[in-house]
Amino acid sequence: MDTALNIANRYELKELELNSLLEITQAINENMAEDSLYKIYNFTLRANLKLGKLMLLVQENGLWEQKLSFGTTKNYSADDNSTNHLINKRQILFAADLVDSPFEEFEVAIPVFHKNELLATVFLGGVANAEEKELIENHLNFIQALTNIIMVAIENKKMAREKLEQEVIAKEMEIAKKVQQLLFPKSLPESDHFKIDAHYSPHHTVGGDYYDWISIDENRKIVCIADVSGKGVPAALLMSNFQASLRTLLRKTTDLEEVINDLNHQVFESANGENFITCFIALIDLNEKKLTYVNAGHNPPFLVSSDGIIEKLETGTLVLGALREIPFLEIGSTEISTPQTLLLYTDGLTEAFNEQEEEFGPERVMEILSNYISATPEAIINAILKEIEAFIGKRALSDDITLLACKYHV
Structure with missing residues (x-):
């Protein structure tokens, strides 16, 4: 039983x-x-x-x-x-x-x-x-x-779920890269008075670097470089909006005070104060023999005269989009009396680190410029890239590097 x-x-x-x-x-x-x-x-x-x-x-x-x-x-x-x-x-x-x-x-x-x-x-x-x-x-x-x-x-x-998330991220990165590629000028024209060259080294993620060269007329040119906070699609779209706003504004005015105030408003409204853009914009006017500019929280570009004097272009205002209204704005200017070379760059250059945790820094950039005073923009950029590659060694870049060099004379 x-x-x-x-x-x-x-x-x-x-x-x-x-x-x-x-x-x-x-x-x-x-x-x-x-x-x-x-x-x-x-x-x-x-x-x-x-x-x-x-x-x-x-x-x-x-x-x-x-x-x-x-x-x-x-x-x-x-x-x-x-x-x-x-x-x-x-x-x-x-x-x-x-x-x-x-x-x-x-x-x-x-x-x-x-x-x-x-x-x-x-x-x-x-x-x-x-x-x-x-x-x-x-x-x-x-x-x-x-x-x-x-x-x-x-x-x-x-x-x-992780695979799906990775696929979504990869798709977003692909979209952001395409958007970013559309921001850069398809070509950089040269003339008797202007020679320009540019370079972009992308980091493994999509950043928000942007540069532009806009011809107002034969003797007036706008040069611009910018960097948006954040990465991926939101950063790329914000920078795309910035580019469209800049080009639209320049069709009606070259007054940099008006341009910068309008750009700040556009960035603030688009990003709701959550992201910002550092920007440098300059108007090169060969008729007036003058370069006027605004530095909105960006790494100061270097202006190299034919006599070897290197000037940092720092005058301007705060980053764009952080505040609804810009609290102060000062327009910088310099006379064009001799041939000049203007080097614009993003912080991925000066903030690159080597294997010993040393920063590349602006001083090394200035040293290169001192050795290439009469060189072409292409030669200057190649020298910088060669130097940064030797400096970082096997260490990967931590950010995008964007360079634009312009040589001009009256």
């Missing part, structure tokens, strides 16, 4: 396990959310095993997180070495193993693996009598398998 009863109990046990597995598998196939899978898992164990305590610790990015619990006395974490040491044991632990540990209120701790990697540990306890304890012990392999199925399904969900 006892044998027949044991056989019946074992049959019921296996039927219970099979039904639970089918229920969990169906939930996974229906692509239920992680929270729903945890709830079904919680209900399955508690309803079938008469548990008084249940807790599941899951490894997330190298840390242990309590994903679900029932009947426990505290919120568990695995911050200290003793806790980690216990959790990382690669075997089922019983009450005797858990004494004097943070988990001594439990009777069983079951590790769950996938491809030899520990994903989770489930803790069981609070059974009322020996019969219930035996029921749990008979279910140990089932509990381990059930937890493994749940955890692998959740891991797969995470991987799929």
Whole structure:
């Protein structure tokens, strides 16, 4: 009679396990959310095993997180070495193993693996009598398998989500790169009085560097360089809006005070004060023999005269878009009496670091310019690029580098 009863109990046990597995598998196939899978898992164990305590610790990015619990006395974490040491044991632990540990209120701790990697540990306890304890012990392999199925399904969900996020980011980067490429002039024309060259070295992420050369007429040219805070599509779109605004404004006026105030308004409205743009814009007027400019928080360009004097062009105002109204604005100017070379650049140049954590700095740029006073813009840029490459060595660039050199004379 006892044998027949044991056989019946074992049959019921296996039927219970099979039904639970089918229920969990169906939930996974229906692509239920992680929270729903945890709830079904919680209900399955508690309803079938008469548990008084249940807790599941899951490894997330190298840390242990309590994903679900029932009947426990505290919120568990695995911050200290003793806790980690216990959790990382690669075997089922019983009450005797858990004494004097943070988990001594439990009777069983079951590790769950996938491809030899520990994903989770489930803790069981609070059974009322020996019969219930035996029921749990008979279910140990089932509990381990059930937890493994749940955890692998959740891991797969995470991987799929991460892959999708990476694909979205990659697509955004592709769009941002295309937008950024459209910002740069397709060509830099030369004439008897102007010679121009430019270079852009992209970082591995998409930044917001921009340069432009705009011809007002034969003797008046606008040169501009800018850098937007932030990366990716938002930065690229903000800079695209900046470029469109600049070119529209220059169709009606070359008054730099009016241009800068309007640009600040456009950037502030577009970015809601959350992003800003550093900018340098200059009007080269060979009729008036004058260069006028505004530096809006940008790295000061260098103006090199044929006599070897190098001047930093710093006069201007704050970055654009940080405030609704510009609090002050000063227009800089310098006379054009001899041939001059104007070098514009973004902070990726001067803020590049070598393997010894030294910064390239503006002084090295000035030294190169001192050695290339009469050189062409192309030769100057090539010299700078050669020097920066030798300086950083095997270290990667931390930002975009944009250069524009212009040589002009009356």
